[in-house]
Amino acid sequence: MALVVPVCIAACSHDIAPISLPITVRLALLNQTADSVFVQMEGDESAFPGISRLAPSDSQCTELYASADSVPVEVHSWTNWATIYGSSWVYPLRHTAWEATVSSTGVTATSASTACSF
Secondary structure, eight states, X not given: XXXXXXXXXXXXXXXXXXXXXXXXXXXXXXXXXXXXXXXXOOXXXXXXXXXXXXXXXXXXXXXXXXXSSOEEEEEEESSOTTOEEEEEEEOTTTOSEEEEEEETTEEEEEEOSSOOOO
16 A cells, blocks of 8 residues: 555646647548549548548548547538438547448448558
8 A cells, every 4th residue: 555655646646748639530431432522621620631522432542630539520512412322420539540431331440550641
């Protein structure tokens, strides 16, 4: 017990730096539909250069600037703006590289081992 108290004091005495927002996340979108698509950001999130008019069976990378610990990636049809293929969540505090896949059944996002190359 005598060893536990000094260890806890030492561990708790270090300053923890706050997170700097926004967090930059690299996102690759793979389009597996027969339609051109784009990504719409919500809330305080933004993307540069963004993903718009991504052709069928193509992929594109962008940087997301996230101000939250979870960010929705919502994919819409370019040819029919009323069509939303779906959304999936990326988690900037867990990983800084993500890969999202859009298909006729929806959108899935998984963490990626490497970042996109622009």
